Amino acid sequence: MSESATEEKTQTIETPEGTFTIRLTMDDMGDIYPGMIRYNIEVLRGTETVYTYAINSYEIPPGSLFDARKTADIVFARLAQDVSSRPHLYLRPRVFTRPLPGDTVDVVILQGSPRRFGNSAKIASWCDDEAARAGLSSRVFYLQDMDIRACIGCYVCYDQGYCPVDDDMPRLIRALETASLIVVCTPVYTNTVPAPLKAAMDRCQWLHAREKVLGKEVRARGLLIAVAGRRGKEAFTCVTGVVRAFMGNLGIRFAEPILIGDLDRLRDVAEIEGIEEEIRASLRVLLVSGDEG
Numbered sequence: 001m002s003e004s005a006t007e008e009k010t011q012t013i014e015t016p017e018g019t020f021t022i023r024l025t026m027d028d029m030g031d032i033y034p035g036m037i038r039y040n041i042e043v044l045r046g047t048e049t050v051y052t053y054a055i056n057s058y059e060i061p062p063g064s065l066f067d068a069r070k071t072a073d074i075v076f077a078r079l080a081q082d083v084s085s086r087p088h089l090y091l092r093p094r095v096f097t098r099p100l101p102g103d104t105v106d107v108v109i110l111q112g113s114p115r116r117f118g119n120s121a122k123i124a125s126w127c128d129d130e131a132a133r134a135g136l137s138s139r140v141f142y143l144q145d146m147d148i149r150a151c152i153g154c155y156v157c158y159d160q161g162y163c164p165v166d167d168d169m170p171r172l173i174r175a176l177e178t179a180s181l182i183v184v185c186t187p188v189y190t191n192t193v194p195a196p197l198k199a200a201m202d203r204c205q206w207l208h209a210r211e212k213v214l215g216k217e218v219r220a221r222g223l224l225i226a227v228a229g230r231r232g233k234e235a236f237t238c239v240t241g242v243v244r245a246f247m248g249n250l251g252i253r254f255a256e257p258i259l260i261g262d263l264d265r266l267r268d269v270a271e272i273e274g275i276e277e278e279i280r281a282s283l284r285v286l287l288v289s290g291d292e293g
């Protein structure tokens with residue numbers, strides 16, 4: 001039970017396997033989203049927690065038959081019945097938290113273009129190389145090649161800090177959680193970012209939930225490097241807004257973006273005089289500034 005939780009009801013059940021307590025508590029999570037409430041159910045054998053369940057009010061769409069409180073009451077009653085009739089299933093704790101798979105890295109580079117050898121991929125490789133020169137570990141995530149599904153808006157991540165969708169996202173979350181610099185390299189697609197990058201950013205709501213539920217803070221700087229076919233800064237208005245919102249949501253400090261247009265005409269970003277050095281220099285500044293400013 002978290003410190004802010006209030007107890008709603010408890011039930012004690014005597015069984016041949018010992019005394020069990022089922023406890024329903026309520027957490028006011030209004031500081032995360034307006035009116036968000038989480039109900040937590042714990043099954044204890046003696047003083048040891050052997051099972052947990054949680055549901056929050058944002059999980060329940062407006063057209064649902066039951067609200068979160070009613071659902072929690074139903075689960076409470078079903079658990080009471082189950083513990084009474086099958087106490088042997090509640091002898092040992094079920095797994096409540098699990099480590100995320102994948103590696104920790106200093107620099108995460110989100111490569112948003114589906115083109116493996118395109119401009120964003122080239123820029124990503126310069127960033128990757130600059131991180132290596134600084135003696136840091138880095139990883140380029142080619143989002144097009146990963147199995148990252150769209151967020152289903154279930155809000156289950158706000159229960160215990162885990163997303164129920166089974167795909168490649170956990171290793172990205174793991175890397176983002178530990179990185180000190182996050183670089184987004186992307187082309188402009190229909191004024192915004194390509195779909196796989198948008199999907200990954202939406203799914204990072206999970207990271208926001210982990211910050212709020214598990215206190216896993218992201219302490220990173222963020223840099224956007226975007227390329228566009230058209231000339232002028234207007235092509236980047238939405239991309240900048242979307243990436244800024246993504247980083248702002250996670251508390252990532254957004255550095256001055258690097259926006260490179262006119263690529264329909266120029267084709268290859270490497271042909272722009274001085275651009276590679278400009279990007280590398282920006283990286284160097286962010287890599288040494290670390291947690292400052």
Ligand SMILES: Cc1cc2nc3c(=O)[nH]c(=O)nc-3n(C[C@H](O)[C@H](O)[C@H](O)COP(=O)(O)O)c2cc1C
Pocket residue numbers: 113114115117118119120121186187188189190191192227228229230231235263264
């Ligand atoms: C589906 C699609 C949509 C695009 N939409 C825009 C756009 O809205 N504005 C723009 O300036 N360029 C647009 N472009 C051009 C790309 O941003 C440009 O070709 C970029 O250099 C591609 O980057 P990449 O080499 O990293 O894939 C679009 C390209 C594609 C394939």
